[in-house]
Amino acid sequence: MPMLKNPAQKYKAFPPINLPDRQWPSKQITKAPRWLSTDLRDGNQSLVDPMDGEQKWKYFQMLVELGYKEIEVSFPSASQVDFDFTRRLIETPGATPDDVWLQVLSPCREEFIKRTIESLKGAKKAIVHLYLATSACFREVIFGMSEEESLALAVKCTKLVRSLTKDCPDAQDTEWAYEFSPETFSDTRLDFAVQICEAVKEAWGPTEQNPIIFNLPATVEMSTPNVYADQIEYFCRNITEREKVCVSLHPHNDRGCATAAAELAQMGGADRVEGCLFGNGERTGNVDLVTLALNLYTQGIHPNIDFSDLPKVIDLVEDCTKIPVHARAPYGGQLVVCAFSGSHQDAIKKGFALREKQGIHEDENWAMPYLPLDPADIGRTYEAIIRVNSQSGKGGVAWVIQRSLELDMPRGLQIAFSRVVQKQTENLGRELKPREIQALFEDEYFLNKPSRINLVDYEFSTDRSTSPAPALGKSSANPRRTFVGIVSMDGREHSIRGVGNGPISSLANALKCIGVELEVKDYKEHAVGRGRDGKDAKAATFIECIVGGDSSGKPQTVWGVGIHEDAAQASLIAILSAASRVVNSRPGTPLPIAVKNENGLAPVANPVNASTVKVAINGLEQAAENMNL
Numbered sequence: 001m002p003m004l005k006n007p008a009q010k011y012k013a014f015p016p017i018n019l020p021d022r023q024w025p026s027k028q029i030t031k032a033p034r035w036l037s038t039d040l041r042d043g044n045q046s047l048v049d050p051m052d053g054e055q056k057w058k059y060f061q062m063l064v065e066l067g068y069k070e071i072e073v074s075f076p077s078a079s080q081v082d083f084d085f086t087r088r089l090i091e092t093p094g095a096t097p098d099d100v101w102l103q104v105l106s107p108c109r110e111e112f113i114k115r116t117i118e119s120l121k122g123a124k125k126a127i128v129h130l131y132l133a134t135s136a137c138f139r140e141v142i143f144g145m146s147e148e149e150s151l152a153l154a155v156k157c158t159k160l161v162r163s164l165t166k167d168c169p170d171a172q173d174t175e176w177a178y179e180f181s182p183e184t185f186s187d188t189r190l191d192f193a194v195q196i197c198e199a200v201k202e203a204w205g206p207t208e209q210n211p212i213i214f215n216l217p218a219t220v221e222m223s224t225p226n227v228y229a230d231q232i233e234y235f236c237r238n239i240t241e242r243e244k245v246c247v248s249l250h251p252h253n254d255r256g257c258a259t260a261a262a263e264l265a266q267m268g269g270a271d272r273v274e275g276c277l278f279g280n281g282e283r284t285g286n287v288d289l290v291t292l293a294l295n296l297y298t299q300g301i302h303p304n305i306d307f308s309d310l311p312k313v314i315d316l317v318e319d320c321t322k323i324p325v326h327a328r329a330p331y332g333g334q335l336v337v338c339a340f341s342g343s344h345q346d347a348i349k350k351g352f353a354l355r356e357k358q359g360i361h362e363d364e365n366w367a368m369p370y371l372p373l374d375p376a377d378i379g380r381t382y383e384a385i386i387r388v389n390s391q392s393g394k395g396g397v398a399w400v401i402q403r404s405l406e407l408d409m410p411r412g413l414q415i416a417f418s419r420v421v422q423k424q425t426e427n428l429g430r431e432l433k434p435r436e437i438q439a440l441f442e443d444e445y446f447l448n449k450p451s452r453i454n455l456v457d458y459e460f461s462t463d464r465s466t467s468p469a470p471a472l473g474k475s476s477a478n479p480r481r482t483f484v485g486i487v488s489m490d491g492r493e494h495s496i497r498g499v500g501n502g503p504i505s506s507l508a509n510a511l512k513c514i515g516v517e518l519e520v521k522d523y524k525e526h527a528v529g530r531g532r533d534g535k536d537a538k539a540a541t542f543i544e545c546i547v548g549g550d551s552s553g554k555p556q557t558v559w560g561v562g563i564h565e566d567a568a569q570a571s572l573i574a575i576l577s578a579a580s581r582v583v584n585s586r587p588g589t590p591l592p593i594a595v596k597n598e599n600g601l602a603p604v605a606n607p608v609n610a611s612t613v614k615v616a617i618n619g620l621e622q623a624a625e626n627m628n629l
């Protein structure tokens, strides 16, 4: 059947509440409400496979650890599992902390109420919760009961609970509280909701110290959240002896507005909120207690619930409910602290850099583009924040390399490497994981494998008679340097020689002998790793080179990266990394090399083996001492 052309013939708009002097819109939430977790009741009753005793046990312990002080643990008259679970919580020494209230639910039926209260025998603190239909729809459809009959039943059952609990001489070991839910409050004539609660209040006889809980459920969410807030404010203003009443909310999420409804209704005067972690519960679920708590937290109000290790909570909830937390669920969803898109990544990276630069302590002043909460506060790692796919830009790639290798890439290198990543993400048609990006970087710049070109042995000499010329980062007073050495390329050794203003440029010049023409354009270095006393620190060098020209004759930019304990060696490695990339970019591998031995040095033909590599390293270490970059 198609959707109706005129839905008004079937569905009626929810009428607004006549409350012209409503106060809640200008109120602010300034403290955490009393929380009631109904994960083990409303959450559990809506699962495909309700939790068994062991799962409920684990879940209860987690709720206690998180800081919940009121927990609806069961519907004891419904099943033996629920009854036995309630008994286990009471009978197992230490299972229920002294400051935790066990709440149980029962319909307004005498035999069910008796069984329910039987399940609570010996509890330290217990809340008996009854519910009864009060809305016209529910009364008429479920019971065929008038308002008067409904009120009479509520009073009768409340008196029964009272006689079996706080008035019962045998039940004095327990501190009793009572909760009544007019169902569905949000669709009940407001004056009747107040009237039935007045009657129930009188029947129970609450005190200021032990107020009666009126839980006002949006059993089915039927209106915009402002209407619920109006209803709650109306109730709070009209119920008498307000100081003896705790007004509780129980929003469901049929319209997807449960969080907003709970927040606006607290502004309307409510004291307490019932819900489930990650919004589990009937149909679209109960209001999400995680969202509510962390919404408060990000307003600077501690919710009195500790979500420092949210991933652990998610694991247990998913394990017990068999319902995965949605990837986009507020705060907990896998993707909610991740940025894939370039501009988001760029903003977040800059935000973290600024925090570091300004020396802002991790516990202070959070002002981060796109991230309303510091992921570290809820046990989420920064590694997961920026993820790289084809929508990502240089900022995200740079973030990953920064966090994995501690390399602060120059902007030009970020741009160059992000093209490599982009190509790979498009080729694979998927996200690249940080370790894959790291591997791609190490591979691209020869950080974890030998370069195509390696130094076997070499030395520098200084020619003080040569007139000085400005060199990169050098004073013009520097003498000319000559590089003479042996490099291996694809297993063949070659003697090379070059001159320049310093070691970098003389090596670059020498590489012409093997057909690689590089002009060093820019050079940056920084320390990596902060070992004690800087001892374990390494130098990372980034060198930007201009290469002679591609087939169209256009000069190309090539970056090389070198990392070494010694800064001088790091820069030579960076040059070789750039040179190897030039060689790699040429068609055919290994290359037929046109060796230009312009200095008259004969190529050395023996291939590289382990011992020559060792010689190369020793040679580099020795040479470093003499180097003046």
Ligand SMILES: CC(=O)SCCNC(=O)CCNC(=O)[C@H](O)C(C)(C)COP(=O)(O)OP(=O)(O)OC[C@H]1O[C@@H](n2cnc3c(N)ncnc32)[C@H](O)[C@@H]1OP(=O)(O)O
Pocket (backbone or CB within 6 Å): 042, 045, 075, 077, 078, 079, 106, 107, 108, 109, 131, 132, 133, 142, 143, 183, 219, 282
């Ligand atoms: C909004 C909520 O979440 S309320 C909580 C809902 N949770 C549950 O229902 C889970 C546990 N429930 C159960 O195990 C069963 O429904 C039981 C044990 C409570 C009752 O089982 P049964 O007697 O077989 O009845 P059934 O499951 O068909 O429930 C409907 C009956 O409950 C009655 N009922 C519904 N709500 C209430 C209430 N608040 N007070 C009294 N009776 C009620 C209905 O009128 C109906 O009675 P009828 O059979 O005389 O017409």
Ligand SMILES: CC(C)C(=O)C(=O)O
Pocket (backbone or CB within 6 Å): 042, 105, 131, 181, 183, 184, 215, 217, 218, 219, 220, 250, 252
């Ligand atoms: C029992 C009541 C509070 C309930 O679960 C509801 O109305 O949704």
